[in-house]
Amino acid sequence: MSRKDRLAETLPSLRRVLARLRPYLRPHRAMLGGSLLALLAATAMKLLEPWPLKFVIDRVVPGVAADGAAAAMDPMTLLTLCSLSLVAIIGLRAVFEYLSTIGFALVGNRVLTAVRGDLFRHLQSLSLGFHARRRAGDLTMRLIGDVGMLKETAVTAALPLAANVLIFVGMIGVMMWLDWRLALLALSPLPLLWLLSQRLTRRIRDVSRKQRKRQGELAATSAETMSGIRSIQALGLEETTAGAFAGSNAKDMREGVKGKRLSAGLERSVDLLAGLGLALVLWFGALQVMRGRITPGDLLVFLTYLKHTFRPVRDYAKFTARLAKAAAAGERVVSILDEAPAVADAPDAVTAPPFTGRIQIEDLAFSYDGEGAPTFSEVDVTVPAGTSLAITGPSGVGKSTLASLVLRLHDPSGGRILIDGQDIRGVTLRSLRAQISLVPQEPLMIHGTIAENITLGAGRTVTQAQIEDAARLANAHDFILAQPEGYDTTVAERGATLSAGQRQRIAIARAALRASPILIFDEPTVGLDRASEAAVTEAIWYLARDRTTLIVTHDLSLAARADRVIVLGGGTIAEAGSPDELMRQGGLFASLRAQGGAGRAVAC
Structure with a gap:
């Protein structure tokens, strides 16, 4: 040396x-x-x-x-x-x-x-x-x-x-x-x-x-x-x-x-x-x-x-x-x-115009390491503006990943996703995500008041009346008023002082306040009791009216209320159609619906 x-x-x-x-x-x-x-x-x-x-x-x-x-x-x-x-x-x-x-x-x-x-x-x-x-x-x-x-x-x-x-x-x-x-x-x-x-x-x-x-x-x-x-x-x-x-x-x-x-x-x-x-x-x-x-x-x-x-x-x-x-x-x-973001704005990315909400997924493929076996491939589906799509299938087939790709939390290994005919990689991340609301299985809860948690990510100044309207739409207003200080009640870290159903309804109220043309729900009813599930389900479909909605779920009764259902399996789309069509076909969706009885939270 x-x-x-x-x-x-x-x-x-x-x-x-x-x-x-x-x-x-x-x-x-x-x-x-x-x-x-x-x-x-x-x-x-x-x-x-x-x-x-x-x-x-x-x-x-x-x-x-x-x-x-x-x-x-x-x-x-x-x-x-x-x-x-x-x-x-x-x-x-x-x-x-x-x-x-x-x-x-x-x-x-x-x-x-x-x-x-x-x-x-x-x-x-x-x-x-x-x-x-x-x-x-x-x-x-x-x-x-x-x-x-x-x-x-x-x-x-x-x-x-x-x-x-x-x-x-x-x-x-x-x-x-x-x-x-x-x-x-x-x-x-x-x-x-x-x-x-x-x-x-x-x-x-x-x-x-x-x-x-x-x-x-x-x-x-x-x-x-x-x-x-x-x-x-x-x-x-x-x-x-x-x-x-x-x-x-x-x-x-x-x-x-x-x-x-x-x-x-x-x-x-x-x-x-x-x-x-x-x-x-x-x-x-x-x-x-x-x-x-x-x-x-x-x-x-x-x-x-x-x-x-x-x-x-x-x-x-x-x-x-x-x-x-x-x-x-x-x-x-x-x-x-010095770590470069794997997902970033393209040099020529433009600000996305207001979306109507039509989503096209064309020949989509994805693998986490970019080189190994793909999680899925050859996925093609179109979601017309203002309609709902339920994404279901066995665990680990990439249901949540598919929804994440629409948000560009990942980029696909192949194929593309278009919204209103525009490849989402051609618009800025900020303008894309500003028009999509996500309600995950474990919603983000900050240490603050309930009102502050509802307004999180609103991107604009909102009034107390608007907060309460969003809470009513999410079936959250009544339980919030029952809290010691109503909307000013402090939420513990990660929402520990609230039940899972209450956290979900606050997240739905947050999505309602954003007024995004596209909604994504990721396993919104998992782990809820019957009463909470009914309240959350009602809020989901009330919020989804006239909006493009993607619902990732194992709950086949929830999926059955969507306009269209796709069942992922074997690395691609195993079944696709309206809930009635899939029931008449007597395939995987129909058999799982039959096994699940009412269909509550069936783990496909």
Whole structure:
């Protein structure tokens, strides 16, 4: 491996992260420039800090200065001026450091707040296939924890290191100007320090990367456990899940301890070598003073500078673990930002005109990985505007997937879908989905009031009267009024305080408020009791009047009320026709209807 490759491997570089975040820095160039000037000014004050002490040692302290070195100025006046200048230098340094710290912190927080917002939006734009492959807890960790780590590191590690590097360069220049031989002796431990830091830094970065990955897994495990707490308690799995979490938690602890041990070892090694360099300068510098080659003040400046010269290396050791964690966190954030959505607007996509609702599915094929066996193929069906189509068939044949393709939650492997004669891939996603309302089996419920849940996705300002009209249409008004605070009743997370039927009716009210020309119902009556099923079914058909409606269902009594039914099976459409036609044919639909009696929630 070449030296260049080794350096690229061992340095905890944030180059990829910084390159990805560079566009976010452009709007803040003025503040960045001002902060950098303040940092340079603080560095200059740091370089000036020991010089008043040099003048005092060389020209004020009696018996120390060399012959002829007495200043023309009165010693007390010079002492007073040096003391005041020291106070002024330290005061100005404090002001400039404050301004640079605040400026860089503001830029860092603004940039990373924008990054977090874009990351959240980008996550929502990624396809269902992406989310199916990832764990929600890990994505949440990247959004909250990893961006937070970058925020913290920008202020607590990167900024101090940048300041110390400037001080390091400035002090080396002044030391070489004062006495190059003494400067070279002072800097002699640096190559060894550099090699040592590179060797340990690579190990620290690897440990930190593993720890961030482990923490993402912990977040995912805890999120899955909390979301399934009802089943976990019902099955008595508390100890099992706690044991699995404890095992991962212990591994995270071991990685953290290992990283701390490596970082502490690097810091102590730096301290030891820095002390060696200081001793060498003290010994050789004192000899130079005794021989009259430099003044005691020069030696004081050297010793002061040398103490600060090793600080960047010492801080590099101190912040290596933090920088390594930031690098790992940044890589996790950037990997998501660089993930291209599988479903996106075409370059020439146009805004869809208002739909009448005619849907044509032509020779449609789909497979989840794009290469394997298709879920279905050669699907052809037309749904006239204002009519209803029930999609039924055995589990796993792609009924919900077919409905998702109409929404462009996936793109087909072959064939096309047209609405009003226009290929849906030719219109923007926003304008397409704005005219389609989906009522899924598990409706989205946010932590908010019932009214807020009904208006979710309305896309416009609505009045209380409109909310109540939509609730009445969905057979939800009466049960909402029975709640403690009516429409202002707060819904628990994921609608835990509502029954399945109540959640479905709120989702139907939401669809009614959107007034979309196309409706999609995905297993709307599964898991409901008879009373809730009757209320939901009535609401579905009331809402479906004069709208194009797709109903994915195992409930054959619900399917029997549609204008047309297709039965998926064997990777294609096994049967198609009106409910009466399919009953007369005596095929799969008819046999399942007969087996199901009334047809309630038959699992085909």
